[in-house]
């Protein structure tokens with residue numbers, strides 16, 4: 001679909017739009033910057049942290065060890081952060097997220113209260129038009145969806161995303177729940193029942209690499 005000229009004039013032009021400021025989206029932003037992309041996160045909530053921003057019920061905590069539930073892309077970050085509990089509580093995970101945002105100076109490329117309503121790919125110009133429910137419009141070469149809906153276990157899985165376009169354009173679907181189905185379709189593993197930080201981050205790394213190759217080729 002072509003974007004009307006009037007709309008383009010009002011839209012923010014970027015290399016990469018990332019949907020969601022959870023663990024996956026934040027890492028994607030950091031990685032994209034390292035690769036020289038002009039990127040921005042659009043986040044529906046008023047703060048970052050995703051799962052850990054929204055889930056604040058008493059007793060909420062991770063069920064794998066805090067050490068493993070940590071970013072592992074930066075040795076200094078790993079050394080400087082000391083978890084106080086073996087299985088971190090939600091408030092501590094959120095504090096960790098805020099520390100990471102500060103540490104890597106991510107905040108000025110995160111837009112809060114920005115719920116993405118649509119992301120439309122223009123085949124002709126190979127660009128995305130991403131719009132928010134507030135009516136803002138963004139024009140970007142890449143769009144990475146790290147909004148990560150976790151599948152309720154009782155629900156049947158969604159169909160796998162179309163792999164050809166998915167992998168070729170590096171734009172794409174990075175729902176935790178979907179990652180497993182890509183892996184399944186390529187025969188590499190069985191789908192785990194829910195999304196995890198490990199899966200989300202692995203997919204982000206893959207997408208960043210694919211974006212770099214696509215960009216180098218254009």
Ligand SMILES: Cc1cc2nc3c(=O)[nH]c(=O)nc-3n(C[C@H](O)[C@H](O)[C@H](O)COP(=O)(O)OP(=O)(O)OC[C@H]3O[C@@H](n4cnc5c(N)ncnc54)[C@H](O)[C@@H]3O)c2cc1C
Pocket residue numbers: 019020021022023024025042043044045048049050051052053055060061062063064069114115116117146147148149150176195196197198200
């Ligand atoms: C209570 C609980 C405990 C968990 N414990 C563990 C654990 O111990 N170990 C583990 O590996 N995993 C655990 N998980 C899974 C957890 O979801 C992942 O570990 C990880 O936090 C997912 O990160 P993410 O960035 O992929 O997605 P999320 O954290 O879900 O972030 C997605 C973000 O996208 C935003 N968003 C959604 N739609 C839009 C939109 N239309 N426009 C803009 N923004 C949007 C959301 O507001 C959210 O901030 C747990 C989940 C829950 C709920």
